[in-house]
Amino acid sequence: MKLKYILPILFIALLSTACSSDDDNNIDTPPTVNEVEGLIKIQDIENNNHTIELYSKSGYFNTGYNEISLRIKENTNNTFFEDFTINWMPMMQMPTMQHSCPNSAITKAPGRDTVYQGFVIYQMTNTDGSGWSLTFNYTIDGVDYSITDTISVMQNENQNVTSFMGSDSERYILALIEPKDPRIAINNMKVGLFKMETMMSFPVVEDYTITLDPRMPGMGNHSSPNNTDLTYSSVNSNYQGNLSLTMTGYWVLNLKLMDDMDTVLKGEDVTEEEQQSSLYLELEF
Amino acid sequence: MKKYIICCVGLLFSALTFAQELEATVEKDTTQLDEVILIGQRKLSNYRQEKTLSSIDNYLEKSNRITMIKRGNYAWEPTMNNMASQRLVVTIDGMQVFGACTDKMDPITSYVDVSNLEKVSLDSGQEGTENGHCVGGGIDLQMPQSKFYGSGLKSSVDLGYETNGNYKSAGLDLEYVGNKFYINADGIFRKSDNYDAGDNNEILYSQFQKYNLSLQSGYKLSDNHVLDANIIYDKATDVGYPALPMDVSLAEAFITSLTHTYKNDSTRIKSWESKLYFNTITHIMDDSKRPDVPIRMDMPGWSDTYGFYTKATLKESKHSLLVNLNGFYNRSLAEMTMYPNDSNQPAMFMYTWPDIRTLYTGIYVKDGFALTENKTVSVSARFGYHNNTIAEEVGLESLQIFYPGLEDTKSRFLMSLSADYTIKKDEYDAAFGIGYGERAPSVSEGYGFFLFNSFDNFDYIGNPNLKNEKALEANLAANYYVNKFKIGFETSYFYLTDYIIGEVDTSLSAMTIGANGVKIYNALSHASIFDFYVNSTYEISDAFSINGTVGYNYGKGSNDEYLPFIKPFSYLAEINYSRNLFNAALQLHGNGNQTNYSSFYGENETASFAILNLNFGNMFYLKQNKLVLKYGIENLLDTKYSTYSDWNNIPRQGRNFYMNVSFVIN
Numbered sequence: 001m002k003l004k005y006i007l008p009i010l011f012i013a014l015l016s017t018a019c020s021s022d023d024d025n026n027i028d029t030p031p032t033v034n035e036v037e038g039l040i041k042i043q044d045i046e047n048n049n050h051t052i053e054l055y056s057k058s059g060y061f062n063t064g065y066n067e068i069s070l071r072i073k074e075n076t077n078n079t080f081f082e083d084f085t086i087n088w089m090p091m092m093q094m095p096t097m098q099h100s101c102p103n104s105a106i107t108k109a110p111g112r113d114t115v116y117q118g119f120v121i122y123q124m125t126n127t128d129g130s131g132w133s134l135t136f137n138y139t140i141d142g143v144d145y146s147i148t149d150t151i152s153v154m155q156n157e158n159q160n161v162t163s164f165m166g167s168d169s170e171r172y173i174l175a176l177i178e179p180k181d182p183r184i185a186i187n188n189m190k191v192g193l194f195k196m197e198t199m200m201s202f203p204v205v206e207d208y209t210i211t212l213d214p215r216m217p218g219m220g221n222h223s224s225p226n227n228t229d230l231t232y233s234s235v236n237s238n239y240q241g242n243l244s245l246t247m248t249g250y251w252v253l254n255l256k257l258m259d260d261m262d263t264v265l266k267g268e269d270v271t272e273e274e275q276q277s278s279l280y281l282e283l284e285f
Numbered sequence: 286m287k288k289y290i291i292c293c294v295g296l297l298f299s300a301l302t303f304a305q306e307l308e309a310t311v312e313k314d315t316t317q318l319d320e321v322i323l324i325g326q327r328k329l330s331n332y333r334q335e336k337t338l339s340s341i342d343n344y345l346e347k348s349n350r351i352t353m354i355k356r357g358n359y360a361w362e363p364t365m366n367n368m369a370s371q372r373l374v375v376t377i378d379g380m381q382v383f384g385a386c387t388d389k390m391d392p393i394t395s396y397v398d399v400s401n402l403e404k405v406s407l408d409s410g411q412e413g414t415e416n417g418h419c420v421g422g423g424i425d426l427q428m429p430q431s432k433f434y435g436s437g438l439k440s441s442v443d444l445g446y447e448t449n450g451n452y453k454s455a456g457l458d459l460e461y462v463g464n465k466f467y468i469n470a471d472g473i474f475r476k477s478d479n480y481d482a483g484d485n486n487e488i489l490y491s492q493f494q495k496y497n498l499s500l501q502s503g504y505k506l507s508d509n510h511v512l513d514a515n516i517i518y519d520k521a522t523d524v525g526y527p528a529l530p531m532d533v534s535l536a537e538a539f540i541t542s543l544t545h546t547y548k549n550d551s552t553r554i555k556s557w558e559s560k561l562y563f564n565t566i567t568h569i570m571d572d573s574k575r576p577d578v579p580i581r582m583d584m585p586g587w588s589d590t591y592g593f594y595t596k597a598t599l600k601e602s603k604h605s606l607l608v609n610l611n612g613f614y615n616r617s618l619a620e621m622t623m624y625p626n627d628s629n630q631p632a633m634f635m636y637t638w639p640d641i642r643t644l645y646t647g648i649y650v651k652d653g654f655a656l657t658e659n660k661t662v663s664v665s666a667r668f669g670y671h672n673n674t675i676a677e678e679v680g681l682e683s684l685q686i687f688y689p690g691l692e693d694t695k696s697r698f699l700m701s702l703s704a705d706y707t708i709k710k711d712e713y714d715a716a717f718g719i720g721y722g723e724r725a726p727s728v729s730e731g732y733g734f735f736l737f738n739s740f741d742n743f744d745y746i747g748n749p750n751l752k753n754e755k756a757l758e759a760n761l762a763a764n765y766y767v768n769k770f771k772i773g774f775e776t777s778y779f780y781l782t783d784y785i786i787g788e789v790d791t792s793l794s795a796m797t798i799g800a801n802g803v804k805i806y807n808a809l810s811h812a813s814i815f816d817f818y819v820n821s822t823y824e825i826s827d828a829f830s831i832n833g834t835v836g837y838n839y840g841k842g843s844n845d846e847y848l849p850f851i852k853p854f855s856y857l858a859e860i861n862y863s864r865n866l867f868n869a870a871l872q873l874h875g876n877g878n879q880t881n882y883s884s885f886y887g888e889n890e891t892a893s894f895a896i897l898n899l900n901f902g903n904m905f906y907l908k909q910n911k912l913v914l915k916y917g918i919e920n921l922l923d924t925k926y927s928t929y930s931d932w933n934n935i936p937r938q939g940r941n942f943y944m945n946v947s948f949v950i951n
Binding site: 183184185186216218219220222223224225226244245246247248249250284285 | 579580621623625626627630631632633634635636679682683685686687689734735792793794795796797798799
C-alpha cells in the first residue's frame with residue numbers, strides 16, 4: 001500500500017532533477033568544433049614561419065595506404081590558415097638513388113575550415129622506419145613556402161601494399177585502401193593500382209581488372225562465397241569489389257591482375273598445389 | 286505379483302511404499318489420461334525397470350518408436366518415428382527447453398535425470414502438439430504431481446555399479462509430505478570411465494561425469510488451489526564424445542518453474558494449470574583432451590528460455606475439452622574460436638548461432654467426444670505465431686554473406702490439425718488417426734553458420750528462407766486379445782513436404798579442415814516415412830510370460846534417395862519370470878542388415894546384430910523398510926556391434942555386469 005504513494009513521488013523527484021541541469025552550458029560560448037577530432041597527431045614539421053601539423057587516425061605513418069590530414073599554423077599567433085594551396089613530395093633515400101611513391105593531391109577536408117587531406121602510399125621502408133622524407137610546397141596569400149623534414153614510416157605487420165613487375169615489364173604498386181575495419185560480412189574492398197612510370201611519377205592505372213580469392217591458410221586454406229572481382233571506379237580512381245570474410249583471423253587476399261585485354265599481368269589461381277598467388281595482400285582482424 | 290506391480294507403478298524415486306497411497310496417485314494419473322490421450326505412454330517407475338538407476342536415455346530407448354542417436358556414452362539424442370529433435374517437440378513438464386549445442390550434443394533429455402521425473406509421455410505425430418509444433422511427435426518429460434498426504438518424512442538411497450566403464454552412480458532422495466505442504470529434494474551422481482566394446486576394445490573419450498540436483502515444493506493454498514515451485518540443476522563435466530572430434534567440458538542447466546493449479550471436480554472447469562518458467566543452459570565444447578587435432582578450437586553455446594503456459598480442462602456432457610495457451614522467448618547464441626597452429630596469427634572467431642531470438646505464442650485446443658462408451662472421436666488443433674530475430678549485428682552481416690539482403694527478422698504462422706477415432710472392446714481395441722502439421726526450421730537449419738557435421742563430413746550453413754516443413758500423416762493401431770495371448774500392430778505413414786535437409790553446394794569452400802564441402806539447408810519437395818510394428822505377448826503362466834516385437838521402417842525423399850537414420854528391420858524377444866519378490870528376464874534384441882542405407886547422406890551399411898541381456902531383481906522387506914536389488918548382464922556374449930543410429934559407427938558396449946541397490950527408509 002505504501003508503495004502506491006511512494007512511487008509517484010519518486011518518479012516526480014527523478015523527473016524534475018533530470019530536467020534541471022541541462023540548461024546552463026551552451027549559451028554564451030559558441031560551439032567550438034574540434035577540426036581534428038578523432039585524429040591523432042603524427043608529427044609537426046616546422047619552418048621559421050609556420051608549423052604543418054600532420055594527423056592520421058592511427059597517429060603514425062606505416063607502409064601501405066595512409067590517409068593524412070594536415071593544417072598549417074601561423075607560429076606567431078597560433079592560428080590556423082583557412083585558405084592555401086599545398087602539394088607534397090614524399091621521398092625515399094636509397095644508398096644509390098631516391099624515389100617517391102604514389103600520392104594524391106591535397107584538398108580541403110569536407111566540412112572543415114582549416115584541415116586539408118590526401119593520401120600517400122609508402123610501398124616500403126627501412127627496418128628502423130628511416131629513409132623517408134616529406135617536402136611540402138605551399139602558397140599562402142600568393143607567397144610560396146617550402147618545408148622538408150624526415151619522417152618515420154613503420155613497417156605494417158601485414159602486406160597491405162605490394163610492388164611488382166608485370167608480364168608487360170612495367171612496374172606496378174598495388175595497395176589496400178579498404179576495408180579499414182574488416183568485419184565478418186561482405187566488406188567493400190578498395191584497392192589502389194599505380195604504374196611506376198619513373199622514380200617520381202606514379203599515375204593511377206585505369207580499367208584493368210583484379211580477381212579476388214580470399215583464403216585462410218590457418219584453416220585449410222578455405223575460401224569464402226560471393227566475392228566479386230575488383231573493377232575500376234573512375235569516380236574514386238580506385239578498384240572496388242566485394243570481399244566476404246566469414247570469420248575473424250588472418251586472411252590472404254589472393255589477386256590476379258589483368259589488363260584491359262584480359263591479359264594476366266601478375267598472379268595465379270589458387271589450387272591444391274599452389275596455395276597462394278604471387279600477387280596477394282594480407283588482412284588480419 | 287499384484288503387490289509387486291503396485292509397488293512398482295509408483296512415483297519415481299519416491300519413498301512411498303504404502304500401497305493404498307500409491308493407488309491414490311495412480312488414480313490421479315489415469316483420470317488425467319482420459320483427457321489427454323497418450324500413445325505409448327510409459328511410466329518411469331524405476332523399480333520396474335531392469336536397472337533402477339537407468340538414465341532417461343535408457344528408458345526412452347525401450348519404446349518402439351524411439352531410437353537414440355549415440356555420439357558417445359552420454360546425452361543420446363532421441364528420435365521418434367525416425368525423426369530427430371528438430372522435428373519433435375521435447376519439453377520438460379510442458380516447458381520449452383532448447384539445447385545450447387550446435388552439434389546436438391545436448392538434447393534436452395540430458396539435462397534431467399530419472400530422479401526429476403514421474404513419467405514420460407510419448408505422443409506420435411500430430412498428437413504430440415500440445416506443447417508445440419512438430420511433425421514427428423512430442424516427448425513430454427513430466428515431473429511428479431504435487432501431493433499432500435501428510436505421510437511425513439521419507440528417504441531413499443540408490444547405489445549402482447557397472448563393470449564396463451567402471452560406472453558408478455549414487456542417488457539420494459529426501460521427502461517431507463504434510464497436509465498443506467510438501468518438499469522433495471534429490472540428488473544423483475554418475476561417473477563412468479571409458480567403456481569397452483565387444484572383445485575388450487576400449488572406446489577412448491567415452492567417459493562422462495554428471496550430477497543432478499532438484500528441489501520441488503508445493504503449498505496448498507486452499508482445497509482447490511495449489512502452488513508449486515521447482516528447480517532442477519544439472520551439471521555434466523568431462524563428457525567424451527568418441528564419435529565426434531570434440532568433447533564437452535561443461536554442460537550445465539538451470540531449470541526453474543512456478544506453477545499454480547486449480548482443481549475442482551464439481552465445476553465445468555475441472556482443472557486449470559498455469560506455469561511460468563525460465564531455464565538457462567551453458568554448453569562448452571572443447572578439444573583440449575584430444576592429442577591430435579588439425580586445429581584447436583573452443584565452441585561455447587548458450588540458450589535461455591522464458592515461457593509460460595496456461596491450460597484448462599473442461600468437461601461438458603460427452604465432451605472433454607483441453608485448451609492450452611502457451612508462449613516462449615528463446616535466445617540461442619553459439620560461437621567458435623579457432624587457434625591457428627601458427628601462433629603469430631590471431632585467433633579466428635565466428636558466431637555459429639548469431640544470437641537468434643525466437644518468440645512463439647500459440648493456442649492448442651483438443652476435444653474428445655465419446656460417441657458411445659467405448660468409441661471416442663477426438664480432434665485437436667494448434668495455431669501459433671513464430672518469429673525469429675537475429676539480434677547480433679555481426680551475425681546478421683555474416684549470414685548476409687550467403688543471403689545478401691537478408692532481413693534480421695522473419696515471422697511464420699504455424700498450424701497443426703489432427704483427428705482420431707478409437708474403439709475399445711474386451712477382445713480388441715483399435716485407433717485410427719489422421720493429421721496435418723507444420724514446423725518452423727530449427728535455429729541450426731535457419732541460421733547455423735559453418736556447423737560441422739562429422740557424420741557426413743560437411744559444413745552446414747543455415748537457410749533463413751526455408752519454408753515451413755509440412756507433414757500429412759495417417760496412423761493405425763489395433764490389438765487383439767485371445768485368452769492369454771495378445772497380438773497387435775501399430776503403423777504410421779508420414780508424407781512430408783518441403784522436407785528440410787542439407788544439400789551440397791559445390792561452389793562453396795569448406796571451412797573445417799578435412800571436410801568434404803559445404804551443405805546448405807534446403808528442402809526436398811517431399812519425403813515419405815513409414816513404420817510398422819507388430820507386438821505380441823503370451824502369458825504362459827502367472828509367473829512366465831514371453832513377448833516379442835518386430836519392426837519395419839522405411840524413408841525416402843523425392844530425389845529418390847533413402848533418408849538417413851531410418852531404422853532397419855528390428856526385433857526384440859523377451860522371456861519374463863516374475864514372482865512377488867523375485868523376477869528374471871532374458872532378452873534378445875537385434876537389427877537386420879541395414880540394406881536401405883543412405884550413402885547419399887553419408888551413411889554406410891550397418892551389419893545386422895543380435896545381443897542377449899539377462900537381468901534379475903530381488904526385493905526384501907526389512908521391517909518398514911525396503912531393499913530393491915537389480916543385477917544382470919548386458920550383452921551377455923560380448924558381441925562387438927554398432928547400430929544404424931551410432932554416429933560414425935562407434936561400437937556399443939560389450940559385456941557388462943551391473944548391480945543397483947535401492948534402500949527405501951520409511
